[in-house]
Amino acid sequence: MPCDEKKRRSLCPVTFALDQVGDKWSLLVVRDLMLLGKKTYGEFLESAEGIATNVLANRLKCLEAGGIIEKARDPENKRRYLYSLTEKGFDLTPILLEMIRWSAHHDSDAGIPKDFLDMIENDRERLIAKVRAGMTL
Amino acid sequence: MPCDEKKRRSLCPVTFALDQVGDKWSLLVVRDLMLLGKKTYGEFLESAEGIATNVLANRLKCLEAGGIIEKARDPENKRRYLYSLTEKGFDLTPILLEMIRWSAHHDSDAGIPKDFLDMIENDRERLIAKVRAGMTL
């Protein structure tokens, strides 16, 4: 179980970000919340990458401890929790979009909708606003 | 030793990026090359975060295999190698800059020079050009 709240490897801002979301799984949970409209444990588990259930539980705990996501009981089904991004979590949007842009340029079988890519490159602010407003891919 | 060239967890562009640089160390090597003017194994080892020598060796190999950095003998000292970013590596600049921006906003003791932050937010393209041209912090 990582997410040692205390341990900070350095004061570098790049390191600050990596210490919180610099692993192979955290940003995929963020992606699910930010771009794919997923909200529950079960939905995250179903994602194509096949995260292990204990790793998912750990990442949700770490992301919540880091103030990136929030957890609330689903009022309509009390055995379910609804996860959501905090402001700090939504502020990761530009990082995710730049990762998508990088992959669009360097992954031969990227398959990113052209209009989405255009929007990243030419209308970033509006795209970010739409993501924040709940737009889903 | 990760960097399984073959293994791809999914076709998602976020995953594509994470599969290559989604760990706690790779982007720190990129940062050293991109923003701190470091070029050699010994310089990377000295970075504040304290990377282990075997992990550094592995990351350099993976980044090179992924076409993100290149390795060349130093003509002036043949026991030394000079590492540098490829185009693909330089294209990570926006991701790094967005990480720095995120940290500037969410890390209370961020200590990022104000003019650098202003430049990220208001004059991105010129900043990226300067980084590519070899600007160092």
Added chain:
DNA sequence: GAGATTACTTGTATAATGCAAGTAATATTT
């Protein structure tokens, strides 16, 4: 009340990391 959902936890084998020490090639010093 019995069975199904949902969100986890636990156990265990495998893999990655951290740390200390060692090696090989080239360069410098004496």
Added chain:
DNA sequence: AAATATTACTTGCATTATACAAGTAATCTC
């Protein structure tokens, strides 16, 4: 020219994280 120092690693081993399978507790449906 021999001895020492640099530089870029590799190796071995203890610790930690991950993957996989199975189990549990609370709530819901029938």
